[in-house]
């Protein structure tokens with residue numbers, strides 16, 4: 515594969531260059547299996563959900579100012595003090611979880627970076643997660659410094675949802691290949707799902723306005739300012755949007771059946787329907803019970819699961835070929851090809867097909883994966899955009915997961 519082809523498919527073979535950065539040093543010593551990269555992506559996604567729920571626990575236990583400043587916990591202490599009580603422990607504990615989240619994202623970046631073949635698509639997504647986490651850590655600090663301003667609190671939640679978006683895309687992409695995207699359904703269904711995704715995003719934004727105008731904005735004390743909306747009205751708008759999303763998801767479910775879509779998209783649409791119905795029931799129950807904190811927390815978890823299901827549905831409408839499997843030398847070192855380094859020093863020159871590369875050259879092309887799309891055929895498409903004609907519906911290994 516020449517340098518141009520490498521730029522095309524985003525895969526970077528390991529090079530025998532001298533390691534200079536910590537990641538390059540690690541790369542020289544560790545070649546994780548694709549399975550490890552997939553697990554790392556899933557761990558980062560789970561952690562991004564956990565941080566939303568624990569952030570909710572801070573708000574719902576009235577611990578938002580448990581540490582009264584940022585980046586220190588108090589004027590005189592980096593960590594919580596006995597005077598800050600349980601609220602300090604809860605708020606400071608949530609701050610510490612940011613490090614666990616960062617470690618999970620770091621693990622994904624490292625695994626994607628050191629895998630063979632290295633997939634640029636995944637390393638970029640990993641770094642995108644890292645920068646969203648950094649921005650949200652700062653926004654979390656601004657939340658404290660502004661005395662839990664509801665607009666900042668809402669922004670903090672929405673940025674956490676953005677992290678969940680990138681983490682979900684990373685997980686989906688780690689489980690599929692890098693072929694040009696091939697649509698699995700026709701344009702009308704793809705447009706409908708893109709519309710449903712936009713509507714769900716609007717529903718989530720409206721939810722933050724319900725929170726910001728209600729009794730749990732920032733925390734439940736009278737001192738915290740609220741968004742200037744009538745709570746009943748904004749809750750009504752939120753509920754109407756929820757109904758619109760449920761009906762939209764139902765229409766997509768029926769539409770996918772009518773066009774005889776592959777099992778993957780249909781399974782994703784069913785999952786979204788189930789999560790939406792559960793979330794709707796929780797929403798009504800918490801409304802009629804005047805917002806018990808535990809239910810509000812579960813509603814926040816439901817919001818993250820709803821969004822994950824929506825993003826997965828969106829991405830299930832196209833396929834990009836099977837995910838790369840472990841190179842032969844990773845699974846059975848004794849059977850590896852002659853060009854493969856026996857030491858695992860990161861200088862291995864064998865692709866996942868087991869075809870060795872000549873010394874000093876890039877690894878050879880993977881048959882059927884590296885050829886650029888033929889003009890006029892299967893134009894790369896992302897869901898929600900026109901991507902050429904939809905081919906006959908065909909179940910694939912990746913789409914039914």
Ligand code: HEM
Nearest residue numbers: 718721722724725728730753756793794797798801817820
């Ligand atoms: C079915 C999909 C639904 C989704 C995805 C959703 C999502 C959300 C989100 C993201 C929030 C803001 C969380 C926060 O800022 O911390 C929220 C708050 C809220 N939602 Fe929903 N919601 C849904 C359905 C409903 C329904 C049907 C109701 C019924 C009225 C409802 C009632 C509420 C209430 C009362 C709040 C404010 C909770 C608080 O004080 O923090 N939701 N929702």
